[in-house]
Amino acid sequence: MNLFLTAPGDEPFLCDELKRTFVGAEAELLAPGLLRTEGALQTTAPLTLAFARQSLPNAEALSAASIREWSERLFSVATTQLPEGQPWRLHIAPHYGADGAGGNRAGFIREAFLELLRKKRRHLLRALDVAETPFCESTSLVQLLLTAPTTGFLSVAAAPLPWQLRRCVWPFVKGELPVASDKAAPSRAFAKLVEAEQRLGLRFAADETCVDLGACPGSWSYVALNRGARVIAVDRSPLRQDLMANPRLTFQQGDAFKFTPEAPVDWLLCDVIAAPERSVELVLDWARQRRCRRFIVTIKFKGDGDYGKLEPLKRDLPSLCEEFFLTRLCANKNEACVAGTVAGFGNSTTA
Ligand SMILES: C[S@@+](CC[C@H](N)C(=O)[O-])C[C@H]1O[C@@H](n2cnc3c(N)ncnc32)[C@H](O)[C@@H]1O
Numbered sequence: 535m536n537l538f539l540t541a542p543g544d545e546p547f548l549c550d551e552l553k554r555t556f557v558g559a560e561a562e563l564l565a566p567g568l569l570r571t572e573g574a575l576q577t578t579a580p581l582t583l584a585f586a587r588q589s590l591p592n593a594e595a596l597s598a599a600s601i602r603e604w605s606e607r608l609f610s611v612a613t614t615q616l617p618e619g620q621p622w623r624l625h626i627a628p629h630y631g632a633d634g635a636g637g638n639r640a641g642f643i644r645e646a647f648l649e650l651l652r653k654k655r656r657h658l659l660r661a662l663d664v665a666e667t668p669f670c671e672s673t674s675l676v677q678l679l680l681t682a683p684t685t686g687f688l689s690v691a692a693a694p695l696p697w698q699l700r701r702c703v704w705p706f707v708k709g710e711l712p713v714a715s716d717k718a719a720p721s722r723a724f725a726k727l728v729e730a731e732q733r734l735g736l737r738f739a740a741d742e743t744c745v746d747l748g749a750c751p752g753s754w755s756y757v758a759l760n761r762g763a764r765v766i767a768v769d770r771s772p773l774r775q776d777l778m779a780n781p782r783l784t785f786q787q788g789d790a791f792k793f794t795p796e797a798p799v800d801w802l803l804c805d806v807i808a809a810p811e812r813s814v815e816l817v818l819d820w821a822r823q824r825r826c827r828r829f830i831v832t833i834k835f836k837g838d839g840d841y842g843k844l845e846p847l848k849r850d851l852p853s854l855c856e857e858f859f860l861t862r863l864c865a866n867k868n869e870a871c872v873a874g875t876v877a878g879f880g881n882s883t884t885a
Pocket of ligand 1: 754755768788808
């Protein structure tokens with residue numbers, strides 16, 4: 535079976551996405567935020583699910599009476615199913631009780647399992663990769679999701695499956711990232727951009743050029759400027775005064791949807807408040823015209839009926855992009871984020 539985690543309240547939207555994706559296979563709600571389907575995960579065309587915060591491919595329901603028993607089960611799958619001599623990652627997390635419940639137990643299970651490896655399979659322990667960077671083709675992933683102290687689901691995704699499924703299997707435990715804060719930023723929109731960077735595994739580089747559409751009051755421009763990038767900010771209203779005074783920022787007052795850069799830029803950033811289909815069309819247009827090498831764009835929803843409007847991104851971005859993701863970020867409210875690298879730029883830096 536395949537399991538999917540989603541944010542609280544997003545279960546019906548993920549259920550709809552799964553029904554559209556796995557035609558004929560039921561999607562069953564097992565617990566708040568946890569769904570299962572028997573449909574086979576496609577790996578030829580990576581699966582894009584905006585409302586799946588994390589996926590556990592080929593999961594098995596298990597029970598174990600003690601921490602030691604859990605660690606032995608993990609040891610048994612790790613030693614039989616992980617490819618030899620290749621990196622692997624380990625996520626153990628609770629999915630029961632109030633916030634934080636089960637966290638200690640997950641930690642003790644991890645320690646007991648690693649101790650077993652230390653005693654009996656040191657080479658596997660050495661191959662354990664604790665990074666949270668995007669998966670590469672040789673990375674495997676073991677996930678244990680505890681649904682109670684003595685029950686849970688164990689998923690082993692041997693390489694290259696995590697990489698193949700990278701649009702719905704994240705390198706973060708339960709697919710979650712803490713929402714960042716910075717009191718010096720003009721607004722909390724700051725957290726969205728920082729999370730998108732983390733999910734892409736990329737940061738703005740010094741001297742890169744960013745177009746920031748719908749930039750006011752300026753948190754996204756603030757992040758890009760802090761990284762040393764140059765910014766063309768477009769909005770109907772000016773940004774915070776100190777940002778407007780920054781020599782690496784150019785402000786253009788006007789309609790974001792009418793703006794076209796004179797030459798391709800490194801990044802399109804867009805957080806405009808607009809109907810979802812307009813933002814979707816804007817991303818596709820910029821990618822088709824190769825106006826940007828990379829993009830991070832917010833799609834704002836107005837009502838539940840809007841979620842299907844993401845489908846053109848899933849359909850068209852695979853042929854336009856080297857890489858992309860479409861997900862509701864932990865820092866998103868009634869929004870989703872689409873971010874990626876446009877195909878056809880090679881490794882050159884543009885602008
Ligand atoms: C959510 S705010 C952006 C926040 C910004 N990303 C930040 O980090 O501070 C949305 C912005 O989009 C702008 N906006 C909405 N429609 C626009 C349009 N058609 N052209 C330009 N700006 C627009 C609004 O003026 C508003 O400042």
